[in-house]
Amino acid sequence: MGGDEGVRVMMAGVALARHRHEGLRFTLFGDEARIKAALDNHPNLRAASEVVHASDVVSAGDKPSVAIRKKASSMSMAIAAVKAGEAGAAVSSGNTGALMAMAKLALRTMPGIDRPALAALLPTLGDNDVVMLDLGANTECDARNLVQFAVMGAAYARIAFDLERPRVRIMNIGTEDMKGTEEIRDAAAILRAATSLPLSFDGFTEGDKIGRGEADVIVSDGFSGNVALKTAEGTARFVTDLLRTAFTSSIRSKIGFLISKPAMHLLKHHLDPNNHNGAVFLGLNGVVVKSHGSANDKGVANAVHVAARLLEEDITRRIAADMAGVSALSGVASKQELAAK
Amino acid sequence: MGGDEGVRVMMAGVALARHRHEGLRFTLFGDEARIKAALDNHPNLRAASEVVHASDVVSAGDKPSVAIRKKASSMSMAIAAVKAGEAGAAVSSGNTGALMAMAKLALRTMPGIDRPALAALLPTLGDNDVVMLDLGANTECDARNLVQFAVMGAAYARIAFDLERPRVRIMNIGTEDMKGTEEIRDAAAILRAATSLPLSFDGFTEGDKIGRGEADVIVSDGFSGNVALKTAEGTARFVTDLLRTAFTSSIRSKIGFLISKPAMHLLKHHLDPNNHNGAVFLGLNGVVVKSHGSANDKGVANAVHVAARLLEEDITRRIAADMAGVSALSGVASKQELAAK
Incomplete structure (x- = not known):
């Protein structure tokens, strides 16, 4: 339409x-x-x-x-x-x-x-992008939801980045164990105990580390995930707007811009949201x-590519198999949670 | 120390x-x-x-x-x-x-x-910065907390930007009335009803609009506020890192960089966190x-300046006076809330 x-x-x-x-x-x-x-x-x-x-x-x-x-x-x-x-x-x-x-x-x-989540790839300075979820499907999430998001995100990362054990982190407002809400701390305890899952749980991360390439999957509730995604988009646009203003501020800088054009194209390519279009x-x-x-033809092609890859690699079956591992471990996890309290 | x-x-x-x-x-x-x-x-x-x-x-x-x-x-x-x-x-x-x-x-x-909040100024493309709060003091917040943050943030904005009625918005994951958590919707209903407060409540905003200059105060819970602040910092650094890589990718772009240096300085000045140092x-x-x-001498001077301005303008007394207005209106607000349900 x-x-x-x-x-x-x-x-x-x-x-x-x-x-x-x-x-x-x-x-x-x-x-x-x-x-x-x-x-x-x-x-x-x-x-x-x-x-x-x-x-x-x-x-x-x-x-x-x-x-x-x-x-x-x-x-x-x-x-x-x-x-x-x-x-x-x-x-x-x-x-x-x-x-x-x-x-x-x-x-x-x-x-x-229990609940589906919206996931997308975001650019990083590392070797591959990062899977972020949930990006807005669930305003409030409990520990179970977050654990399930971790498993689903890891399944996506294994397909998208061809990794055996993606590094998973939970978004928090500090990296120490005691930081954040009870839901987040409980989810971390369950994931720490679930060592047989095909992922490596590396604890918490923060908003300023999304693009650092230190994680393959970043898990959050849908509210703060949506805020993070949109803030990243808005800030990238803000900086490039400032850059444009700076480059047109004088004849000298305009000349500099013309000479630097290939470099600026490289930057534009990296930041073009079309290269990361397609949320699952x-x-x-x-x-x-x-x-x-607002995606262009390349962006639409990317979204179709994402769908094709997930289909070829049968993501639904993979997630189902991984979730069986979580269920088997949930008894252990609960004990861990109690011990942590 | x-x-x-x-x-x-x-x-x-x-x-x-x-x-x-x-x-x-x-x-x-x-x-x-x-x-x-x-x-x-x-x-x-x-x-x-x-x-x-x-x-x-x-x-x-x-x-x-x-x-x-x-x-x-x-x-x-x-x-x-x-x-x-x-x-x-x-x-x-x-x-x-x-x-x-x-x-x-x-x-x-x-x-x-009920609870203090951490507030800071963030740069925008508009005429003045924007006051953002809470930035991490309160992981979870109810509607009362958010309303109080709005009043406190507006008092700060009146001092920092010399405005009569700062434009206040609540951070959400969409701008429609039905979006977000119950706490956010209730806070919005109370602020909409509190028309005698020295602020203009303009509804919701989203993470990509923080730097647009469309609000003087952005209110959020401490968790998503902290995520937004850090994501903005991280993304600005990410883009400038990409820019540096792009500019050093060839002899041609290095020459372009040298010529554009004054323009780049302008950008650096705009993005320098020292110019916005000092959270209250x-x-x-x-x-x-x-x-x-990690602030430099200019950053420290800014933090002292923030303290001096708030002291000169007696922010504590201002907030106390404004809060009296909210209490007087709380009966009306509750009825509004009921009507909205």
Whole structure:
């Protein structure tokens, strides 16, 4: 959906992803006429796609309770296709709250998982990105939720970064054991005891260390995770805005800018949110990826790539297997918690 | 304290502040010999100072419960001087948790305030900085706490930015009324009803809008406030690190950097945390300011300036007067809350 321009960008992005994943086939839900018009520019994609008309539209302002009744919307139909086994994964750039509500209702939460979480990759100065979750699906979280997020995030990191035992940390306001809420300290105690899980729990981290490359997964409740994500985005934009102002402040600095252009391009590439587009709802019986509403074709291609990778590596099965390890250890963990009190 | 170098930087900073606030007098608590040696370079400051030896040291790793027993530490003695009325304000660059615990214990919370909060100024692209609070003093907060933070933050903003009615927003994970926790929504309802307060409550804001200049005060619980502050610091450093890498990636970009140096200096000045050094504990019967442990002389001078301004403008009295307005309105607010449910 999203008007002529929105459909064009979406199709261009899917066409890019099609080049990267030759085997994929696509079902494109939305305004049939607009999609078909946009596909004229992408014969390769057209050959691998089926177009299905969606007569309803979920708008950005729709409350989730209103949106879930729109069964003929593109996001509802895409999720229904995943549920029916006709599609492996759904990718949407629509209203996040609506997408989350529909996905939960239709696909249900996985056995062993109490609540799904929204996860995304963020850039670091290290060898790989970092998986952050939850980014806003759950305003308040207990220790069980946080432990489950750790397991799900680690499963994602193993796929995304090809690691055996991703380094997991919990976001806190200090790194000492006594810092933070009871929920956080309890989750840390459980993870410390669960040594057989395919992850290395390294304790707490703080907001200023997200991009340092010291962790492969950072776990937080959805409120502070959302605040951290948006603050990072806002600050990156703030600094680049200042940089632009500085470079246009004099003739001399404008000349300097022209000479430094390749360097600035490198910076821009690193900070371009399109390179990290595609947030995943982890913990559902099916893969659902949210693409940012303002993503360009490269960004959309990234979101489709994320969905394809999680599907190829069967993330749902991996999480289920890992959660079995947590259940077996929960008796030990509880004793640890009691001992810590 | 903080070794020879720490004392030298602290004294150089206080000397700078002495130039800006001619009338101020200082009592300098710490290692007497080191302080006196450092004062040799600042005869002006020496003439306006008294040195008092502190035989105890609070270290960075001391738990608050251990630190509060160190009565002969510089931070404990400085706070005791405020309590005794011998000093108007205390400034320290020591352990934040210890300083907070000592200040609460000795100075007590103001009438009408349940919990003090840590507030600081952050840079924006607007006309003035923004007051953010709480930055970590209170891990969990209820609606009453958040309302009190709003009143205290507004009192600070009126002094720092010379405004009549600062624009106050609450940090949330969306700007719609239904977003966030119950505590946040209740606090918003109370502030919306309290129209006679000397502030303009403008609803919610999000992490990506902290630096936009759309609010003069941003209120949050101490957990997400701390996450936001540290994420902003970490991201600014991340971007400038990338920038440095980009500029040293080729001969061409190095030349560009040399030419752009004045522009880069402008950027560095804007992002230098020393220009925003000095976090205040608001809500105590006395002014206590925390200077960052890694601040340079300009940073220390800023922290002293913050303390001096709050003292000159009598922030404690202002907050007390404003809180009377909230109490008178609390009946109305409760009805509003009920109506909203």
